[in-house]
Amino acid sequence: MNNASRDEISDDAVKIQLNVLVLAISTQTAADLEKALGHIRSLQYRITKPEISRPLRENLSGRAGEMPDVVILEIDGHKEEALEDIRRFVEEFGQQTEVFATFPRSELAMMPALMRSGVRDVLPLPLSQQDLVVALTNSLARHRKSLHRARDNKGAVVSFLNTRSGAGGPFVAANLAYSLQFEFERKVALIDLDIQFGTVAYDFDIKSDGGIVEALRSPGRIDSVFVEALMSRHSSGVDVLASPADLTPWDGLSDRALTRLISVLTQKYDHVVINLPVLINDVVEQALALSNPVYLVTQGTISMLRNLNMVLHRLPKRGIPLQNIEIILNRAGSLDKDIKNVDLEKLIRDLPLHRVRSDFKLVMKAENEGKAACELESRAGLVKDIRSIAEHLLSYDKDYEADDKQVKRRWFS
Secondary structure (H helix, E strand, O other), X not given: OEEEOOOOOOOOOOOOOEEEEEEOOOHHHHHHHHHHHOOOOOEEEEEEXXXXXXXXXXXXXXXXXXXXXXXXXXXXXXXXXXXHHHHHHHHHHOOOOEEEEEEEHHHHXXXXXXXXXXXXXXXXXXXXXXXXXXXXXXXXXXHHHHHHHHHHOOOOEEEEEEOOOOOOHHHHHHHHHHHHHHHOOOOEEEEEOOOOOOOHHXXXXXXXXXXXXXXXXXXXXXXXXXXXXXXXXXXXXXXXXXXXXXXXXXXXXXXXXXXXHHHHHHHHOOEEEEEOOOXXXXXXXXXXXXXXXXXXXXXXXXXXXXXXXXXXXXXXXXOOOHHHEEEEEEEEOOOOHHHHHOOHHHHHOOOOEEEEEOOXXXXXXXXXXXXXXXXXXXXXHHHHHHHHHHHHHHOXXXXXXXXXXXXXXXXXX
8 A cells, every 4th residue: 555645636624635546457548647646645545557458347346445536547449338337336435435537549439438437537648647637636626525415514513522521512412403303494414423332322312323334434435325324313303413422443444434434424414523532643633623613611610721722722833723613611601610710702703602501400300310401491491501502503594484383383383
């Protein structure tokens, strides 16, 4: 495996790296592609000379979990077989993998048939490095497009990060997802990315089957069908990718898989709500980069406010702009004694601040019964505060309008 990180394809805070598999027949083609790919950024590639004559057909027989983003296939004299294999490959895996074909310039007459078979681009031999860079740049742009659309569409992907364990982020995230789905009739996916200590399954009284771990271990398998099979459906209609809530290691969990997962989910759901662990690694950092807004959940104690200050200084240095960040002051009014010693407005600058009132009895009742707080007491202060955050989130969507049925559901359920 070779990794290139040089000069051709630009990158940004959302880390998107193309995974390219080259199936080269001739030694010369392999050498030419090795040289060209070695000068392209944001690329991970593998060049192989398959021992079988129809390598795409071999991939159809059970290696879907290893599928790359792009396959560059060299075609020799087996034209009809190659066209048939490409058609079958694109039909089954085209949602995950693009196929580029490379062949001698003397065979340009076969280009229309290749394009009809589903090939995304063609690269005549001898290879032009410029043509390759343009083709891969376009592929990278297609991968970025849906993710940037989701991130730029404020409210489509939101994440909750505690400033310290116990700040209450998972509870707020789960109840916000419930409110958006049940009270406002939005289609919501809830991801519990706190692999080892996630409580979303417990809060919703659903099976903690670790669907998120399975997804993050299988980037090549992620498509709408695979993801749907991993989801657990809550009675409200929220679809949940639960954590296993055990000591599952983070080894082997891929930020690339998370990128694909978010791309798939944003095509199906109005909102993707992510509960994050209290740690920063490649997967969490990618979730933060793809979220807008990022909700930092804190409470009114010196230790949590100190951590809040640290996070507000560090996240912009990791490519997360301050304008993507909002603050949730949880248990407002009960633990605010230390706030008197801190200029909260100065600390958070001009960032939006949401206060969620304390209601210990309601929280305990909801957790013990595995229900959302607004299922139990729709008019409680805590519930109204979370509903207010949902309404604030919906205000970013200029096309959203609540109807009378939704209003009645919120107040009389």
